[in-house]
Amino acid sequence: MTKGHVFVTMGDLLNFKSDAWLLPVDRRASPGDHWKEALPWLEEALEIHNLQSIRDESVFAFPLHIWNRDSSIPVLTAVPMSGVTDAEQLLPRFRSFLEVATAATTERRKSTAESAVRPVLAVPFFGTGRGGGNIYRGEILRVLLKEAYRHTGEAGVDVVFVFQDAAAFALAQQQRRERSDAWSALAPSLLTQAKDLAKVARDGRLVPFMGAGVSVSAGAPNWNQLLQGLAGAAGLESSEKAALTKLSNLDQADVLRSYFSDKFPLDSDARFGQAVADSVDVKKYGLAPSLLACLPSNGAITLNYDTLFETASEDAGSPRTVIPGDQPDDRTAASQKWLLKLHGSVDKPETIVLTRDDYLGYSATREALSALVKAHLITHHLLFVGFGLADDHFHEIVHDVRRALPAKKGGNRFGSALMLENDVMQEKLWGKHLNLIDMKNPDPSESGIAAAARRLEIFLDALVAHASDSHSFLLAPHYGEGLTDEEARLRDALLEVARVSSTGNTSSAAPVVHRVLRELGWDGTTPNTKTHAQAVTFSPGSPPTRTSAKDSTK
Missing domain, CATH: 3.40.220.10 (Leucine Aminopeptidase, subunit E, domain 1)
Known part of the structure; x- marks a missing residue:
């Protein structure tokens, strides 16, 4: 290994x-x-x-x-x-x-x-x-x-x-x-693409669009596993289950709903929705939802029923308003971040879109997507994660987005799609509209879907790391000894600015300076330059060097 x-x-x-x-x-x-x-x-x-x-x-x-x-x-x-x-x-x-x-x-x-x-x-x-x-x-x-x-x-x-x-x-x-x-597990070209997307994210223009693959690492079922579980809950015999698999996924779901109608005639819709919700209601999130929640993106879209991304966003300190859903509370409103759930949610089983009839009838959410695209996504870049290019849902979404976007000379690449495998024919089909990024493997000893899925998580890790432009550690208490010499000198200079601007300073510029300092981790207290965790000492003929407060008191 x-x-x-x-x-x-x-x-x-x-x-x-x-x-x-x-x-x-x-x-x-x-x-x-x-x-x-x-x-x-x-x-x-x-x-x-x-x-x-x-x-x-x-x-x-x-x-x-x-x-x-x-x-x-x-x-x-x-x-x-x-x-x-x-x-x-x-x-x-x-x-x-x-x-x-x-x-x-x-x-x-x-x-x-x-x-x-x-x-x-x-x-x-x-x-x-x-x-x-x-x-x-x-x-x-x-x-x-x-x-x-x-x-x-x-x-x-x-x-x-x-x-x-x-x-x-x-x-x-x-x-x-x-x-x-x-990130040595990534081919150099793949790491470069992660850095390119990170720049888009730092500019506030990257919008994650999540499919079922995002939740699989946490134990959520894929489409086939979900349908198999519903077949078991509906009480299908082995021969019926075998016959069911010959249908398309959407038709399988329609058939299963009819089985639920026969088995639970009084409340079949509620039972069916609850069975779907129970199958996908995973409590702990894996790497993909957690990393995507760390991206500096105000908007996100998902076809998943589970609440893993919402939980991960909450835990990352970036709670999101779910659309459609309840009115935002004070925390989600303050964050100004949103998540559009196109196919419903486990916490509202009646909203789940699964069967062919469901898909034909969810025009309201299609209109919501179209409105968001026109008002927001035209100037943004969609990042598709967790989809297969043969996925019917993927085709429908891309079709809707393409219709909403204005035509561009020379093509209309409105996003990127992270793919597990390279497919020349899919590149021919989608290359004009999407930047397809497959998880190339520089090490032939690690092949297969599982290895590619792990590389995708490493790709997301690189993307998040290079998209992070926060320097909130620079002035944060107790972080001085983890800084480089250059950072430590800058820290001391900025803390001196904080001290001067906090000591009886009535300048109208002081609040503006304080906002910048807080973004760099300043806690709002007046620093005492003699007791910094990092002190800067100067020797004639040599550059400044650092000594820690604990060393200086020995």
């Missing part, structure tokens, strides 16, 4: 689908209260295990194995007993987590159908909580990333940093962009 990949996203670790995840504990092998509140079963699980080895620090990481095979394994990982006074103190503990989690997930996958799929290890911002490491966030981040790259290169697993701190997310993306090997 080739080396793994390090992903970075924003989200909630408890809502993210992984094989194992890091659960920080203190010297008593006890997680923080917020973990216990979020996980009602946790205290009982802790009591079942003998955790003396982690309490006396003979081991740093301990997996909780009282678990069903479909659940992610929590790996208790101890912070130093005496607290964190240096980022390097966390290295052996984080390394232990990676080794223990890799062993536990690899062993479990040997007995499952997923043995050929790489384990995914999810990590919060370890060591920055109550253990004292909060004041060394920048340097801790650099240490954790470096170790994650070392381990993924050797063990072949994927590691996902799931941040809730926007400053940590921004700094992690910058540190990864500085690495030449951060």
Whole structure:
């Protein structure tokens, strides 16, 4: 197996689908209260295990194995007993987590159908909580990333940093962009295309358009699996199921609805809608929804029934107003971000569009799409993710978009489509309208649909990293030691501006300056230049160098 990949996203670790995840504990092998509140079963699980080895620090990481095979394994990982006074103190503990989690997930996958799929290890911002490491966030981040790259290169697993701190997310993306090997799994031409799309995203013009493939990594069914599940719920015999597969997907859905009518004559529509909703109602999102939610895009469109993208957006700090749906609340209205759900939603089963009759009757949503295209998407670039080019739904959507857009000389490429495979005939068919980006593989040892799907996730990771233009870490408290020398000098200069503009300054320009400083992470307090986490010292005949506050007080 080739080396793994390090992903970075924003989200909630408890809502993210992984094989194992890091659960920080203190010297008593006890997680923080917020973990216990979020996980009602946790205290009982802790009591079942003998955790003396982690309490006396003979081991740093301990997996909780009282678990069903479909659940992610929590790996208790101890912070130093005496607290964190240096980022390097966390290295052996984080390394232990990676080794223990890799062993536990690899062993479990040997007995499952997923043995050929790489384990995914999810990590919060370890060591920055109550253990004292909060004041060394920048340097801790650099240490954790470096170790994650070392381990993924050797063990072949994927590691996902799931941040809730926007400053940590921004700094992690910058540190990864500085690495030449951060996206080595992508062919150079593919990485270039990710960077090109990232520029479109930074300009605010990229609009994700999501199909079923986006949710598959989280365990949601594809079309065939959904129809098979509905056939089982309708009580079809084996011979009937075999005959059903000879029909098109839309006709299969119509037939299944009629079976529900026969079986539940009083409330067949409600039963059918609820059966569809139950089949696709996946609770934890995977990499694709999480990464797409991190893109700097105000608008997004989906054909999926599930709520994975909405949850991922909420967890990433960018809640979205769902259209059609309820009136936006204060948070979604403030974010000014929206999601158009063309085929309905699991939280409103009656809105789900599945059968041929449903498709013929959903003119209202087609009109909504047309209106949005005319008012918004004409100046934007659609990014189709999770579709197959033979998908009838894809054809209908592209047709609607093409009709709404004005004709352009020399063609009308209104978007890009991320494809798992290269198809010359599809290029002939769609090349005038879409930029088709297939997941080329520079390593012939990794082939097949599963490998291509993983490369697509790595492509999205590169896209998000290069689309991130936030520098909210620059002035954020506790990030000074993760900066380069040039960044540290700029930080000190800007904090001096903050000090001057905050001390009795009545200039009308001060609020404008403060808005810019807040975008760079300033917390609004008046800085004391003598106690910065990073101080700049000057020696005659040499460039400025940095010393940390803790070093300067020794």
